[in-house]
Amino acid sequence: MAATVSDQSALRAHLDCTANLGRYVLRNVRLHTATTRTDAATAAGNAFFLADVNVENGRILAITPAQPHILAAGNADLPSIDAGGRVALPTFVDCHTHLDKSHILPRTPAADGTFDGALAATRSDRTARWSADDLGKRIDFALRSAFHYGTSAIRTHLDSQPPQGRISWPLFTELRQHWHGRIALQGSCLFPIDMARDDTVLRDIAERVANAGGILGAVAYPVPDIDHLLDRMFHAASQYGLDLDFHADETADPAADALRRIAETALRSSFEKKITVGHCCSLAMQEPSVVDATLDKVAAAGINVVALPTCNLYLQDRRTDGTTPRWRGVTLLHEMKRRGIAVALASDNTRDPFHAYGDLDMLETFRLGTRALHLDHPHGDWIRTVCTTPAQVMRLDGHGVIAAGQPADLILFEGRSWSEVLSRAESNRIVIRNGSPISTPLPAYTELDALEGLAPG
Structure with missing residues (x-):
């Protein structure tokens, strides 16, 4: 069964460990038809839909309709994480x-x-x-x-x-x-x-x-x-x-x-x-x-x-x-x-x-x-x-969309709807690049103090 993680920090840690294995399934993630290219986008109009995203070696292998409680045939040996319906968008x-x-x-x-x-x-x-x-x-x-x-x-x-x-x-x-x-x-x-x-x-x-x-x-x-x-x-x-x-x-x-x-x-x-x-x-x-x-x-x-x-x-x-x-x-x-x-x-x-x-x-x-x-x-x-x-x-193929064959670059939010995503700063969002969560912190403003005139007066 897929591991379900309710806490965002714990989900990040679990994703980090799982990504190191090279292949995993991010299950029950909420994608949007406007930013996803897949036959799994069965929802009518411009809407969210639940999907499973199969990732291998930093790229998306497949996007399929979500099966939160049943492992897809042939994927029983894959580590998987249940995202709990969180929204995922392209970078x-x-x-x-x-x-x-x-x-x-x-x-x-x-x-x-x-x-x-x-x-x-x-x-x-x-x-x-x-x-x-x-x-x-x-x-x-x-x-x-x-x-x-x-x-x-x-x-x-x-x-x-x-x-x-x-x-x-x-x-x-x-x-x-x-x-x-x-x-x-x-x-x-x-x-x-x-x-x-x-x-x-x-x-x-x-x-x-x-x-x-x-x-x-x-x-x-x-x-x-x-x-x-x-x-x-x-x-x-x-x-x-x-x-x-x-x-x-x-x-x-x-x-x-x-x-x-x-x-x-x-x-x-x-x-x-x-x-x-x-x-x-x-x-x-x-x-x-x-x-x-x-x-x-x-x-x-x-x-x-x-x-x-x-x-x-x-x-x-x-x-x-x-x-x-x-x-x-x-x-x-x-x-x-x-x-x-x-x-x-x-x-x-x-x-x-x-x-x-x-x-x-x-x-x-x-x-x-x-x-x-x-x-x-x-x-x-x-x-x-x-x-x-x-x-x-900007003529950038492979950017701005989630699709099979593309790098697994996406942002996993805590919110599960537009109202939830747009109501908070989402400072706990998980940025995934090439299938792995990044750990780059925000730079501190004190770094700029050495430049002329940028330290607080």
């Missing part, structure tokens, strides 16, 4: 972060929670302190946090305006190799789009990104020649064979329409690579007819959209007169999804002037997104926004 995929900015908040006292204040404070810190050593230690700290929480892939934007690109990109390639097999890292350059007017600057950045296997990106904001600059970005991406990833419309101003312009540029250029756009906040402030026209073009262009609820709730409609914000600051995911637009959620900034909090925990992001964006009643397949969909955006 998280975080497709929009800023690892290079992470944890600089303590040394940016001028940051005031506004977007303009964040720009100025970050620019000052970057100019004064962003050496390879400083970046390397802060980024590694952030990655260890993400790994602890169950993230297996991250795309980070890297400030790439000269001379920072010459520091950040070589370091990024080293970190990507160091983290290979634990977190799949992608890099997307980030610079103000008006810098694309300079042929030399745009060429140098695009070449650096291409040589590092990265993504070409910029902050698209209202400038008189925005359409011309977008044409230049798309041309450079086509020339170097790069996907595109833009920041756009991170404002409450309804006149901000970079998302529409990006879609129009994609359509007239017949761009064939992937295009991702993050934020798109102003869309929620526009007239319905304007929204419809924009989203029709976004859908036709096949653009992916990433919402960043933690950062946008923090920055958007921030008022300096002591009054309460009037809107959530997030974009129109429901309207996008109904049109077949691929939508994702991501962490964005972590303990920096753009978002003073966070720890790269995608469960926190999904929990906040569910509440702020009303991704419930029904929950449907929204869980795909933090695993399956961003994996597709």
Whole structure:
């Protein structure tokens, strides 16, 4: 009979011992049809179902309907553990972060929670302190946090305006190799789009990104020649064979329409690579007819959209007169999804002037997104926004889904329903990588004290 373990700590210990045997069955685990590829997903619609997961040498051999009290034929000799109906999800995929900015908040006292204040404070810190050593230690700290929480892939934007690109990109390639097999890292350059007017600057950045296997990106904001600059970005991406990833419309101003312009540029250029756009906040402030026209073009262009609820709730409609914000600051995911637009959620900034909090925990992001964006009643397949969909955006086969033949990478929660999983921090979650529970602790903030300005004052 399968051993049933009610205590999460005891279950972790039992899994650790069993995984060492090389082959086992995790029984009576609650999987979701939206994030599982198997014939066992017999539940109608987007729902949980109980299954047994057969693991051998770190990979999933089979997923079958749960048989909590009867050993499957031919598996009588396999060690097995009864998960008691706990929810298991794929490891998280975080497709929009800023690892290079992470944890600089303590040394940016001028940051005031506004977007303009964040720009100025970050620019000052970057100019004064962003050496390879400083970046390397802060980024590694952030990655260890993400790994602890169950993230297996991250795309980070890297400030790439000269001379920072010459520091950040070589370091990024080293970190990507160091983290290979634990977190799949992608890099997307980030610079103000008006810098694309300079042929030399745009060429140098695009070449650096291409040589590092990265993504070409910029902050698209209202400038008189925005359409011309977008044409230049798309041309450079086509020339170097790069996907595109833009920041756009991170404002409450309804006149901000970079998302529409990006879609129009994609359509007239017949761009064939992937295009991702993050934020798109102003869309929620526009007239319905304007929204419809924009989203029709976004859908036709096949653009992916990433919402960043933690950062946008923090920055958007921030008022300096002591009054309460009037809107959530997030974009129109429901309207996008109904049109077949691929939508994702991501962490964005972590303990920096753009978002003073966070720890790269995608469960926190999904929990906040569910509440702020009303991704419930029904929950449907929204869980795909933090695993399956961003994996597709990042072209990562084998990530964001639980399936036979894939590595046994999953997160086993204490909760047995969405209400239970999303009501607590799930600090006792069990992150399983290649069939074995990880034991990597969260890094202590004291590790950052040695970096200039990061020790408490």
